Amino acid sequence: MKKIFLVEDDLSLMNGLSFALKKQGYDLDIARTHGEAESIWTDGKYDLVILDVSLPDGSGFHICRKIRQTSKVPIVFLTAADEEMDIIMGLDIGGDDYITKPFKLAVLMSRINALLRRSNDFVQDETELCSNNIKMLLLKSKVYKNEERLELTASEYKLLRLFMENPDQVLSSEQILHQLWDCDESYVDSNTLTVYIRRLRTKIEDDPSTPKRIVTVRRMGYKWNLVD
Numbered sequence: 001m002k003k004i005f006l007v008e009d010d011l012s013l014m015n016g017l018s019f020a021l022k023k024q025g026y027d028l029d030i031a032r033t034h035g036e037a038e039s040i041w042t043d044g045k046y047d048l049v050i051l052d053v054s055l056p057d058g059s060g061f062h063i064c065r066k067i068r069q070t071s072k073v074p075i076v077f078l079t080a081a082d083e084e085m086d087i088i089m090g091l092d093i094g095g096d097d098y099i100t101k102p103f104k105l106a107v108l109m110s111r112i113n114a115l116l117r118r119s120n121d122f123v124q125d126e127t128e129l130c131s132n133n134i135k136m137l138l139l140k141s142k143v144y145k146n147e148e149r150l151e152l153t154a155s156e157y158k159l160l161r162l163f164m165e166n167p168d169q170v171l172s173s174e175q176i177l178h179q180l181w182d183c184d185e186s187y188v189d190s191n192t193l194t195v196y197i198r199r200l201r202t203k204i205e206d207d208p209s210t211p212k213r214i215v216t217v218r219r220m221g222y223k224w225n226l227v228d
Contacts, residue, residue, distance in 0.1 A: 001025060001026070001027050002025075002026050002027065002047040002048070002116055003026070003027040003028070003029070003045065003046050003047055004021055004026050004027070004028050004029075004046060004047065004048050004049070004050060004112075005028075005029050005030075005031070005037075005040070005041065005045075005046040005048075005049045005050070006018070006021070006028060006029070006030045006031070006049075006050045007030075007031045007032075007036075007037045007049070007050065007051050007052055007055070007060060007063060008030070008032065008050070008052045008078065009032045009033065009052060009054075009055050009056055010052070011032075013101075014030060014032065016105065017050070017105070017108075018030065020105045020108075020109060021109075021112075024109060024113075029046070032055075032056075033055055033056055033057050033058075034055045034056075034057045034058030034059070034062065034063060035057055035058075037055075037063050038063070038066065041063075041066070041067065043067075043070045043071045044071070046073055047073065047074075047116060048073060048074045048075075048076065048112060048115060048116055049067065049073055049074070049075045049076070050075075050076050050078060050112075051063055051064060051075060051076070051077050051078065051095075052077075052078045053077055053078065053079045053080065053086060053090070054080055060077060060078075060090075061089060061090065061093060064077075064090070064093050064094055064095055065093055065094070067094070068093065068094035068151075068153065072141065072152070072153060072154045072157065073154070074096045074097075074115040074116070074154050074155075075094065075095045075096050075097075075153075076095070076096065076097045076098065076099065076108075076111065076112065076115065077090040077095045077097070077098040077099070078098075078099060078100075078101060078103075079098055079099070079100050079101065080100075080101050084191065087191070087192075087195075088191075088195055091192065091195045091196065091199065092195070092199055094153045095153075096115060096153060096154055096155040097111055097115060097155075097192075098192075099111065115154075118158055118179075118180065127139050129161065129164045129165065131164055131167060131224070131226055132204075132212075132213045132224075132225075132226065132227055133145060133146050134160070134164065134204060134213070135147075136157075136160070136161060136164060138161075141157060143157065143160065145203075145204060150203050150204065151203075152200075152203065155180060155196060156196065156199060156200050156203070158179075158180060159176070159180060159196055159197075159200055160200060160204065162176065162179050162180075163213075163214060163222070163223075163224035164224055166224060167224050167226050168223060168224065168225065168226055169223060169224070170217045170220050170221050170222070170223045171221050171222055171223065172220065172221040173193050173221055173222075175221070176193060176221070176222065177192075177193060180196075197214060197222060200214065201213075201214055212225060212227050213225060213227065
């Protein structure tokens with residue numbers, strides 16, 4: 001049974017989410033404040049985290065930063081308003097997805113299920129991928145650049161793996177989004193992939209402003225460009 005950690009202060013929404021998640025067969029721990037979340041969180045205990053951005057005593061962004069110090073568990077943000085800067089910040093600090101309130105429970109459940117499926121799918125028969133001075137140890141979920149360990153979120157890891165498994169092939173935005181979420185791409189904001197690509201480039205490129213590994217192919221998509 002998969003275990004989810006829900007951090008949400010709205011009692012009505014919390015009860016609705018709790019009912020829906022348990023009905024889907026998920027085990028659940030709940031916190032309603034920043035303080036409760038910090039006291040309950042245990043690395044390795046949860047398969048996914050759902051974080052409300054606005055809490056009565058703090059921010060879900062701060063909780064995300066704390067979690068990312070020790071864990072790559074998938075994180076979904078719940079935001080009260082569709083503010084682009086909040087969305088970008090949430091993804092930049094390590095969030096894997098976001099959904100704005102109000103939302104349909106079916107949409108949230110689809111995205112949660114997709115994140116969990118994708119997390120499970122990335123334990124494969126292969127053990128290592130190497131190109132462009134980047135090495136992925138798949139069974140250990142570790143990534144190195146020039147033998148130096150890189151700290152990637154779960155979505156960054158999956159995105160990088162997708163590129164490295166398809167060298168010199170142009171991947172459209174739709175193909176990439178389908179591989180990352182495995183759900184209706186209309187649920188995913190068009191800016192999201194741009195943020196993911198930019199964030200990953202800051203970690204793997206020598207000069208993120210002039211990328212050599214992940215290159216943009218105008219009007220077509222992106223490509224893992226073999227340079228070594």
